[in-house]
Amino acid sequence: MSAGRSRSTSAASAATARPSVPGDVSALRTRVVSALVMAPLVLGALYLGGVYTDILMIAVGAGMAFxxxxxxxGGTRTAVLTAALGVGAGIALFALDRPGWAAGVLALAALAAPALVGRGSGLRGRMWLAAGVIYLGAACLGFLALRHRPEVGLLLVGWLIAVVWATDIGAYAAGKSIGGPKLLKRISPNKTWAGLAGGVGSAALVSAPIAAAQPELARITWLPGVAGVTAAGAALALVAQAGDLLESALKRRAGAKDASGLIPGHGGLLDRADGLAAASLVLALSIGALDATA
Incomplete structure (x- = not known):
């Protein structure tokens, strides 16, 4: 009788396990379809530049702030809308060549949105909100500043996006295949030191041929040739992964798996653009500082 029970239990377990396979396939299909729909729209807007990129960044910035x-x-709608509208308006003013007004609107939104939060959020929640408005707004302005650079804007953001994508792919592949010690288990349980190394290495490998094919990239970034761009790609990979960890800390604090369900199979805009936001801000500030001291 015990053998019969064992066989029936195993059969029941197998039957229970089988539905997960179609479920995984369905989830993967959803992710692929979403990527196939959104990638051409995003890349097309970035390629065309001008008003197309401006509109894209206004929408993305407002969405990430939301x-x-x-x-x-803490669920306070007026605070949420104030943050989203403030960031979107700041990006729009920057696109209209009003950087001073853009900075002022972002600062005002960073002050106003936390003031509208309900008491349940606490001081830390208000500080997170204010910091997010400034951080996301500045990151989007940095990305637009890079894309708006005459003649070289597309090269800059193309390299930046390639670095961030390579970082994500390399970190995922190395983390899954190698595993090993966790990077910051309390913040992001799935990230490993191997994944970090894989992301940095992949970003460097992508940067080298781009720099070799486009020598102009080293000049506009004030870097010493292919070696300098390769090292900068590795450094930006670290920045991108720091941005990823920042968003993971935010979601863990809120007890959320994803930033939202806006993109089927992918989560929210923050889930897709966290690394790019951090890398855009650092690259734009670095080039701007070097330009100013030249």
Missing amino acids: EWARLTA
Whole structure:
């Protein structure tokens, strides 16, 4: 009788396990379809530049601010909308060549949104919200500043996007295949030191041929040739993964798996652009500082 029970239990377990395979396939299909729909729109807008990139960044910036505020504002709608509208308006003013006004609107939104949060959020929640408005707004302005650079804007953002994508792919592949010690288990349980190394190495490998094919990249970034661009790609990979960890900390604090469900199979805009936001800000500030001291 015990053998019969064992066989029936195994059969039941197998039957229970089988539905996960179609479920995984369905989830993968959803991710692929979403990517196939969104990637051409995003890349097309970035390639065309001008007003197309401006509109894209206004929408993305406002959307990321909306998600960030939802995770920090304790469900206060007025605070969430103030953060989203403030970031979107700041990006729009920057696109209209009003950088001073853009900075002022972002600062005002960073002050106003936390003031509208309900008492349940606490001081830390308000600080997270204010920091998010400034951080995301500045990151989007940095990306636009890079894309708006005459003649070389597309090269700069193309390299930046290639570095961030290579970082994500390399980190995932190395983390899954090698595993090993966790990077910051309390913040992001799935990230490993091997994944970090894989992301940095992949970003460097992508940067080298781009720099060799486009010598102009080293000049506009004030870097010493192919070796300098390769090293900068590795450094930006570290920045991108820091941005990823920042968003992981935000979601863990809020008890959320994803920033939102805006992109089927992928989560929210923050889930897709966290690394790119951090890398855009650092690259734009670095080139701007070097330009200013030249």
